[in-house]
Amino acid sequence: MTWMRAAVAPSKSVVWVGSVVLAGLTASFALWDPLEVYEREHLCQTTFQLMDSLRADIRSDVRSRLLAQVRLAELWSDKASSTPHEQQLGSRLFLDHHDGYLGLEWMDAGRRVLWSVTREGYATRGVAPAARVALSLVGAAASARADTHPTVTPRFPLPDGRSAFRLVVPVVRGGGVEHFLVAIVDVRAALDAMLEDHKDLGYSVSVLDGATEIYRMPGSEPEYDAALTEQGTLELPGVAWTIRVWPKPEILSRSQSSLPRLAMVLGGLLGSVLMLAIHFGRSAQNSSRELQQAHDELEERVRERTLELEKVNIVLQAEVAERKRAEDSHRDLSGRLLRLQDEERRRIARELHDSTAQMLGALAINMDRSVRLVHAHDCTRLQRVLAESGQLLEEVTQEIRTVSYLLHPPMLDDLGLEYVLPWYAAGFSRRSGIASELDIQANLGRLPCEAELTLFRIVQEALANVHRHSGSATVAIHLSRTEDSVILEVRDHGSGLPEGVLEAATNSSATAPMGVGIAGMRERVRQLHGRMEIASELHGTTLRTVLPLGVDG
Known part of the structure; x- marks a missing residue:
């Protein structure tokens, strides 16, 4: 029962507070409504009177402009009283003393422009039409009424986006129209001049052509209450516009009595203050709790994001360094490969010069001797020289074949690595004096072309390193394969690799110097997605290479 009373008590308080507020609002509206209706009716009547006054002023101003234009047209029509030059000077003075006028045109009865004058200058007969197009003066006659009364034409757009209308005054002589005087008038500038005296009355004014607003008085406020807006038809010779007038907020505030607002404020003040106090108290408590929770969550996210950024930064720094x-x-x-290529070329050239070239030179000498012996009919010596030449030719052939096989053995393409390694190991042992032990898995079969070439080059480089650096008297080569890979091991029993060279050979990020041969082997293996391992100790070095099958570059 205690919790039920605790729940009912706040409900009663809310009902009591609501009753107080409702009673105050009822009294306030009872006093406010009659006063508000009277004030609005008075304001609407004042607005209508102002609208009617503005409408009459605009009509009067337009008639005055038409009358002045009629007088000017009559003056021009009398050719004896004025020269064309005087007419144009008078036109410019007319434009300067009439706000909103952009230009004048003098036309004959056939609607042909005889000359025109604008605010920017004047143009006489023969001036290019483009000068008149700039102010939309061409085509005014098309909108002129064919009767003998001055008229206002419908509005039209100017090239710069403004709106204008034309005042067309016909000059009648002998019962027919002799000339037309057409004035181009800027809508906004003309209406600004007409309504200049009404700008400070505290009302907003707009003029509409159909549903399009063509003018709004400077300083006008947006329409906030359609019931306070008064409008009427502004009938001009030839056109009919709509004028709308509504009070500005300051006029409404000055015309309204403070009694309705005072009654409303007094009636609802206590209830509003109480309700607002409760509302803002609860809102502040909830906002404080939510703000603290959001603050804690934000700090936690900042910590997590900071840790993530630190980890990413460490990884990025490592990747950049790598x-x-x-x-x-x-x-x-690349540099060492170029140097090695040059050295290899010099070695091949030296071998060809020191061996092959000398044999070919001796062979050339024997051929010359053979020719002389043929002429001398010395068959015994000829046979001996030819036999010697045949032996030299055989040695040259053998030398060229050896160099060619060392560069790229054709047996590798024809028979495969299984048959080339025994031949190469035997040749290495014969040339270096290092005993080689070869162990090839039975029925090894053919491997992918790129894998066979890579393994052959690794064996070449490994045996060359054994000969140059290890000091080992023996070397063992083991080649085998599994279902998905091929394994090559080359092992010697020499002095091993120095510590710095071993680190460079086993770690791609090491900065110690490393031979170009080891780097070349590692690069070949990397291109085939394999791995190369080098293990070295005091009594020998083992190079182990594993290549996945099915990868051909």
Whole structure:
């Protein structure tokens, strides 16, 4: 029962507060409504009177402009009283003393423009039409009424986006129209001049052509209450516009009595203050709780994001350093490969010069001797020289075949790695004096072309390193395959690799110097998505290469 009373008590308080507020509002509206109706009726009547006055002023001003234009047309029509030059000077004075006028045109009865004058200058007969197009003066006659009364034409747009209308005054002589005087008038500028005296009355004014607003008095406020807006038809010779007038907020505030608002304020003040106090108290409490919760969540997210950014930054720094080391290693490897290529070319050239070229020279000498012996009919010596030449030719052939096989053995393409390795190991042992032990898995079969070439080059480089650096008297080569990979091991029993070279050979990010041969082997293996491992100790070095099958570059 205690919790039920606690729940009912706030409900009663809310009902009591609502009753107080409702009674105050009822009394306030009872006093406010009659006063408000009277004030609005008085304001509407005042607005209507102002609208009617504005309408009459605009009509009067337009008639005055038409009358002045009629007088000017009559003056021009009398050719004996004025020259064309005087007419144009008079036209410019007319434009300067009439606000909103943009230009005048003098036309004959056939609607042909005889000359025109604008505020920017004047144009006589023969001036290019483009000068008149700029102010939309061409075509005014098309809108002129064919009767003998001055008229206002419908509005039309100007090139700069403004709106204008034409005042057309016919000059009648002998019962017919002799000339037309057409004035181009800027709607906004003309109405600003006509309504200049009404700008400070505290009312907003707009003029509409159909449903389009063509003018709004400067300083006018938006229409906030349609019931306070008065409008009427502004009938001019030839056109009919609509004029709308409504009071500005300051006029409404000055015309309204403070008694209705005072009654409303006094009636609902206590209830409003009480309800607002309760509402804002609860809102402040809820906002404070939500703000604290949002603050805690934001701090937690900031901590998490900071940790993530620190981790990402560490990874990025490591990647940048790794990329820089790889680029440096690639540049170093490229340079060393070029130097090695030059050295290999010099070696081949030296071998060809010292061996093959000398044999070919001796063969050329023997051929010359053979020719002389043929002429001398010395068959015994000729046979000996030819036999010697045949032996030299055989040695040259063998030398060229050896160099060619070392560069790229054709047996590798024809028979495969299984048959080329025994031949190459035997040749290496014969040339270097290092005993080679070869262990090839039975029925090894053919491997992908790129894998066979890569493994052959690795064996070449490994045996060359054994011969140049290890000091080992023996070397063992083991080649085998599984279902998805091929494994090559080359093991010697020499002095092992120095510590710095071993680190560079096993770690791509190391900065220690490394031979171009090891770097080249590692690059070949990387291109085939394999791995190369080098293990070195005091009594020998083992190079192990694993290539996945099915990868052909």
